[in-house]
Amino acid sequence: MIQEKQVLAVAKSLIKKNKINCDIKLLNYKKFKSLAKKSPLIFQVLKEGFTFRELNLPAVIYHKKTDHIFICKEILEKLLKKQPKNSQKKFIEAIVLHEIFHIKNRKNVSKFELNESINSEENVFNKFKKSYPKLFRLSSKIINSKK
Numbered sequence: 001m002i003q004e005k006q007v008l009a010v011a012k013s014l015i016k017k018n019k020i021n022c023d024i025k026l027l028n029y030k031k032f033k034s035l036a037k038k039s040p041l042i043f044q045v046l047k048e049g050f051t052f053r054e055l056n057l058p059a060v061i062y063h064k065k066t067d068h069i070f071i072c073k074e075i076l077e078k079l080l081k082k083q084p085k086n087s088q089k090k091f092i093e094a095i096v097l098h099e100i101f102h103i104k105n106r107k108n109v110s111k112f113e114l115n116e117s118i119n120s121e122e123n124v125f126n127k128f129k130k131s132y133p134k135l136f137r138l139s140s141k142i143i144n145s146k147k
């Protein structure tokens with residue numbers, strides 16, 4: 001499995017390249033879950049009967065004064081442990097770019113409202129798919145292989 005500092009290096013270089021101001025951290029499962037549940041979309045999905053574990057959500061964006069991208073160590077490990085190093089790096093790029101799109105869409109995500117966050121998710125999903133088709137295919141494949 002790719003080292004934590006490599007994960008951060010990949011993420012930081014993308015943040016820099018996209019000229020955004022954002023903090024990035026790797027969190028343990030417990031901390032990550034409690035922050036992720038603050039998202040109205042995730043809250044809703046859990047209310048509908050999914051468990052947090054089966055969502056296989058590797059990263060979330062969190063707004064508090066500045067933007068924060070949080071990546072979950074355990075989930076990342078679960079998703080990537082059998083992947084070659086290069087795919088691991090690409091996958092990290094994919095999840096970070098997804099969250100960067102959310103930041104660029106800021107007006108939609110700063111409101112903690114369900115419909116807004118569904119729209120933002122769809123918007124980011126489509127933009128990401130269109131801008132990075134290869135990363136999109138790779139990351140979808142990795143996530144779906146664990147479902």
Ligand SMILES: [Zn+2]
Pocket residue numbers: 098102121124
């Ligand atoms: Zn998203």
